[in-house]
Amino acid sequence: MTEWGQHMLKCTMRRSHQTSVESIAKDLQTSCDFKISTITVRRELHGMGFHG
Known part of the structure; x- marks a missing residue:
């Protein structure tokens, strides 16, 4: 995965944790x-570092 993809993944997780x-x-x-x-x-x- 590219750095941009990782950045977008982090942003997506920040918006909705569940x-x-x-x-x-x-x-x-x-x-x-x-x-x-x-x-x-x-x-x-x-x-x-996201687990669960």
Whole structure:
């Protein structure tokens, strides 16, 4: 994942903490216009310190 993608993922998490991984991936796909899997989202969030 690129730095821009990680930045957008952090911004998405700050806006809504109770969002599912599937909806985060869908939101990133529509807002950033790139494909990302739920597994990648989960892995990146874990690497950023988001657990649960």
